[in-house]
Amino acid sequence: MDNENMPYGVLEIAGFDVSSLLHEQNEIEQAVRELALYPQFHEHFKEAFGLIDYATSFWLEDLCYSDAAGSVIATLYRLRDPIEEHADCANPATLSDVIRRLSRVDKEAENSQLVATYALVQATQGVTVLANWLFETEVSVYDLDEDLVVHLHAADPKKYAALVQEERLKDRDIEIEARESFREFLGDAQRALMLAELCKQIENIDVSKKSFNVSSFLHKPLSSAFSSKAFQRASAAGKANSKPNSEKQLNALHTFQRVTQSAKRHIALNPKISASELVKALVESDGIASSPTVRKYLKKGRFLPR
Structure with missing residues (x-):
């Protein structure tokens, strides 16, 4: 079983590097709330984080998360693509079997917990695609005038948000894609939680009726609750690029490391270097890299604003 901490660079949400989907939800929510256009998408994120909170509740035991929770969540996130691909071809009622076969998780984990974790992963992907679109839009604003934008960010948040809003309107196709992907991921998460609830009912009944297993009687409602359509992604390219070991992810990590090293060197040589001069x-x-990319990683590394 994998450690619950996710490899560095695997998941970034709104500029925040995530190492644990179980223990860093507060930090993720805080990073999202700091986005300039967050108020316009408050209800979207509220819905997504609500699903995530509910999904993690399946791992609660006496008000504490079970010991296996963190590692199972990290493993299912890492294996999200093969799980989706196999589940798409399987009977929806066997989602937990697909998860067990591909992840080899602890046998003591309940089916309801595994399916709820799948819901958590889907909702997290929804948050990621929406938050990162907003984050990228915000980073692009720095192309206008680095020092001016940095000043506005600190001194006049409303004007800063207005600039980000103008940048947002320049490419509505990207926004449409992000919002559609968000809704698809959340739809998957909602259906998975329906399955998790049904699995929980089965587990409770099976425990109370030791001599009689009723799982087969709920096979039909389980199947109808989760159609194969729920597993369709926005595009094959988007799915490939989300894989932790994809070339895009590895290149991004390498670029971030180069930006970090160079930024430290320039700041050491000139501690008073301005934001625009550093970029x-x-x-x-x-x-x-290009100015937008450099700015993105400087902000991620907390070198901006300065």
Whole structure:
């Protein structure tokens, strides 16, 4: 079983590097709330985090999470793509069997817990796609005037948000894709939680009726509650790029490391270097990446604002 901590660089939400989906939900929510356009999407995120909170509740034992919770959640997140692919071809009622076969999780984990964890993973992907679109939009604003935007961010949040809103309106296709993906992921999560509830009912009945197993009688409602359509993703390319070991993920991690090292070097040489000068140095002198990309990773590394 994998450790509950996720490999560095695997998941980033609104500029926050996630290492544990179980223990860092407060930090993830805080990172999302700090997005300039968060108020416009408050209800979306409220719904998603509500599903995540409910999904994690399946792991509560005497007001504490069970010992296996963190590692199971990390494992299912890492294996989310193969689980989706196999579940799409299987009978929906056997989702827990698919999860067990692919992840080899602790046999003591209940079916309801595994299915609820799948819901948690789907809802988390929904939060990620929406939050990261908003984060990328915000980072793009710094193309206008680095120092001015940094000043507005600190001194006049309303004007700063207005600039981000203008940037958002420049490409509505990206927004449509992000919102559609968000809704698909949340639809999957909602259906999975329906399954988890039914599985929980089965487990409770089976325990109370030791001589009689009723699981087979609920096979039909389980099947109808979760159609194969729930597993469809927005695009094959998007799915491939979400894999932790994909070339895109590895390149992103390498670029972030280069930006971090170069930023530290320039700041050490000139502690008073401005934000625009720092970006210019990394783009023009060091040739690491484009201005938007450099800005993104400087913000992620907490080098901006300065």
